[in-house]
Amino acid sequence: MRKSTTTTLLALALGLAGMNAHAALVRIACGATGQELELCKQSADEWAKKTGNEVQVVSTPNDSNERLALYQQILGSGSDKVDVLQIDVVWSGLLASHLIDLKPYSKGVEKDHFPSIIANNTVGGKLVGIPWFTDAGLLYYRKDLLEKYNLKPPQTWDDLATDAKKVQDGERAAGNDKMWGFVFQGRAYEGLTCDALEWITSYKGGAIVERDGKVSINNPGAIKAIDTIAKWMGNIVPKAALNYGEEEARGVFQSGNAVFMRNWPYAWALAQKDESPVKGKVGIMALPKGGADGRNAATLGGWQLAVSKYSKNAKAAADLAMYLTSQPVQKMRAISGAYNPTLPALYKDPDVLKANPFMGDLYTTFTSAVPRPSTVTASKYNQVSNQFWNATHDVLSGNGDAAAAYKQLEQSLKRLAPSGTWK
Ligand code: GLC
DSSP states (O other): OHHHHHHHHHHHHHHHTTOOTTOOEEEEEEOOSTTHHHHHHHHHHHHHHHHTOEEEEEEOOSSHHHHHHHHHHHHHTTOOSOSEEEEETTOHHHHGGGBOOOHHHHTTGGGGSOHHHHHHTEETTEEOOEEEEEEEOEEEEEHHHHHHTTOOOOSBHHHHHHHHHHHHHHHHHTTOTTOEEEEOOOSSSHHHHHHHHHHHHHTTOOOSBOTTSOBOOSSHHHHHHHHHHHHHBTTTBOGGGGGOOHHHHHHHHHTTOEEEEEEOTHHHHHHTSTTOTTTTOEEEEOOOBSSTTSOOOOBEEEEEEEEBTTOSOHHHHHHHHHHHTSHHHHHHHHHHHOOBOSOGGGGGOHHHHHHOHHHHHTHHHHHTOBOOTHHHHGGGHHHHHHHHHHHHHHHHTTSSOHHHHHHHHHHHHHHHSGGGOOO
16 A cells, blocks of 8 residues: 555656656757757657657757767767767768667668668668658759849759859849859868769769779869869859858848859748748759750758667667658658658658649659768768868869869879778
8 A cells, every 4th residue: 555655656756747757868969950950859849748758959060070070979989978860871881880770660661761761871781870851952043033134044054154144243233232143062061072072973073982982083074063163263153152051052042142052952941931032032953964965963962860879768769760750750841841851752742742842843853862972982981071072172262273183182082992992
């Protein structure tokens, strides 16, 4: 009798504190670009309420490579400070040894996701990340301005340059001296690697390091691509773009001061908000080709949820990861934030398509996006990317031409893989 009263009182006390006897505290590190943090918090809180667990959202730096450095520091020290981590599509190999296998928790749900992302996230047979959203680089343009100047959306980068100049000059003459032709992610960071890979691939200049491990960066297509963009700096692209990430580029475009922008899908939802000066004036299309015989190319991006192997609450952490990546949450995030689902079924969902018509129109852009060379370069990917973005940033900054920069880069990348092997 006494024992059961104690148990009841204890249960009551825990209940009052909003906990149950098995409640866990789960800490999740999610991104903060655009609406990411807000939407992550919202769904994490829903999960906490549903399960009786407690959740804390830890915000992380916006630049993907800075986030990686933070994660490597936390995981490298074996710390249990973070249970669930939002990881970039290029980090599966880099972080795998610190992450648990999610297969025992997934109940086979991986078969509903894009198989290529699941394959990317499977390292040595372990599912180290469950896909949350996918990304591909897109071209945003001002529909109203192209119409005003009687222009069609550009098919090649040269068309884009000509149109950008025409509209920029016209709008400046009409009184907007802040108008620029084109903005992108030009800071020396992972974002520039993504943008530059698109330019290079569009000129058929390869993938920096090919799938067989061969360093291919020193080639005419790659050189032509970067020299082309470098000529635009200070001309149709503000020099300040050398320090832009995703959000800085969006800031310029969304305030009405750029004709074209390269960005990820998330920028769509924000451009369409009531308070956005460009609401209803924006079109989205595939990025232009590198010349008439070039191709449209979008870099594959995207984020997964992973569970740290040092977590003391791995079961609850995995449950949170599964909840956040589930169909209803992915649908909500697609509608509110234009985060592209990793579940093909949602690309047929009328609500998702109504909020984001481009997800249907540009479906093949997403399914044929170009991966960065992270699988082949494995644990050295970050060094490869770092050297690539620095070399590219130098050329865009006017310090030498692409032929010289990429010749040197080729030698230096080859040193990272003596005898052609990266493992
Ligand atoms: C986006 C992409 C990610 C990429 C990053 C670069 O967040 O999803 O894959 O690394 O941009 O800035």
